[in-house]
Amino acid sequence: MRTFDLTPLYRSAIGFDRLANMIDSANRNEQQPSYPPYNIELLGENAYRITMAIAGFSKSELEIQSEEGNLTIKGAKEADTTERTYLYQGIAARNFERRFQLADHVKVVKATIENGLLHVDLVREIPEAMKPRQIEITD
Missing domain, CATH: 2.60.40.790 (Immunoglobulin-like)
Structure with missing residues (x-):
């Protein structure tokens, strides 16, 4: 599975911490049902x-x-x-x-x-x- 570095999103977006955290946690969760x-x-x-x-x-x-x-x-x-x-x-x-x-x-x-x-x-x-x-x- 690919991993994405979301550090630039945290740096340049204000108020989108929740969105970045959701993307990050979804990226880590490998047991997504299909x-x-x-x-x-x-x-x-x-x-x-x-x-x-x-x-x-x-x-x-x-x-x-x-x-x-x-x-x-x-x-x-x-x-x-x-x-x-x-x-x-x-x-x-x-x-x-x-x-x-x-x-x-x-x-x-x-x-x-x-x-x-x-x-x-x-x-x-x-x-x-x-x-x-x-x-x-x-x-």
């Missing part, structure tokens, strides 16, 4: 979508929770009591839990399932008090 596969898309300036391949999972077997800047997506398959003999089993039907850390002011808007893909739409809503504003210069 199931289920997912994409993160940028849909607009402040709109994002997480698309996760969840073939074989029904709506009732999924749980999506957003709490304090963390998004957790869990899939729990019900126990299959049917006796089966597989010649080849390539479709994973195991439980999973994926966690995503959301940036400030990002919230989950909706979640949909389409063609075996779970789509979770997110939007960043910056409060008016935090948006840039023009300051008038007085005499």
Whole structure:
């Protein structure tokens, strides 16, 4: 696995210590789960979508929770009591839990399932008090 030196980021960015620490800790964590596969898309300036391949999972077997800047997506398959003999089993039907850390002011808007893909739409809503504003210069 590659290692990245984040020292220049710490030196030149003010107030991004948390971001640099997150990148650094993610870089160190080599046991990242790879199931289920997912994409993160940028849909607009402040709109994002997480698309996760969840073939074989029904709506009732999924749980999506957003709490304090963390998004957790869990899939729990019900126990299959049917006796089966597989010649080849390539479709994973195991439980999973994926966690995503959301940036400030990002919230989950909706979640949909389409063609075996779970789509979770997110939007960043910056409060008016935090948006840039023009300051008038007085005499």
